[in-house]
Amino acid sequence: MKRFFALLSILTAFAFFSGDLAFAGPEKDPLKARVPAKERGKAKKLKPPANLYKKAKKASAEIVAEGKKLFEGKGTCVNCHGKSGDGKGEAGKVLTPGPRDFTFCKFHKKRKDGELFWIIKNGSPGTGMVAMIPATITEEEGWKTLAYERSFCKKYDKYRK
Numbered sequence: 462m463k464r465f466f467a468l469l470s471i472l473t474a475f476a477f478f479s480g481d482l483a484f485a486g487p488e489k490d491p492l493k494a495r496v497p498a499k500e501r502g503k504a505k506k507l508k509p510p511a512n513l514y515k516k517a518k519k520a521s522a523e524i525v526a527e528g529k530k531l532f533e534g535k536g537t538c539v540n541c542h543g544k545s546g547d548g549k550g551e552a553g554k555v556l557t558p559g560p561r562d563f564t565f566c567k568f569h570k571k572r573k574d575g576e577l578f579w580i581i582k583n584g585s586p587g588t589g590m591v592a593m594i595p596a597t598i599t600e601e602e603g604w605k606t607l608a609y610e611r612s613f614c615k616k617y618d619k620y621r622k
């Protein structure tokens with residue numbers, strides 16, 4: 462809860478200080494790694510529970526559907542990342558940098574599952590992407606939302622059953 466209020470005050474501060482809200486918040490350097498350098502090696506090796514999937518882009522349609530439910534509901538991801546995953550959610554509009562656009566396949570290629578999970582868990586330091594685990598969702602739910610985020614890259618449809 463404390464974190465939530467901290468985030469709210471940051472958002473309010475941005476709303477006051479950024480001049481033209483309509484144009485605020487494009488995402489920044491999506492291909493540049495986000496996990497801090499000293500954590501990155503370990504983060505890349507993080508693995509989902511064996512019963513979920515081996516690779517998020519190959520997760521079953523069932524897991525992806527569970528991830529969608531979490532993304533749009535309990536997880537609150539939709540507020541910033543938008544229903545179609547393009548980073549254009551209402552709450553994301555006031556953030557600088559803006560939320561990630563998950564429809565951009567090149568971004569997915571650049572990131573290991575573990576790196577993205579690390580960000581979902583710990584947040585992206587200094588941005589509106591705050592730590593979501595355990596405050597908002599569990600670790601297992603984090604891996605499920607990750608499978609849904611990968612599915613916004615349509616090229617990955619071919620890997621799914």
Ligand code: HEC
Nearest residue numbers: 495536538541558559560561577580585588589590593606
């Ligand atoms: C308050 C707005 C907000 C919410 C809610 C939010 N995000 Fe984000 N998210 C962001 C922003 C802003 C960034 C871009 C951060 C950056 O540029 O470093 C981001 C980036 C990301 C990234 C990309 C990390 C990378 O390596 O580039 C992932 C993955 C992600 N979010 C997952 C999620 C998931 C899953 C949820 C829900 C459980 C969620 N986000 C909820 C704002 C949000």
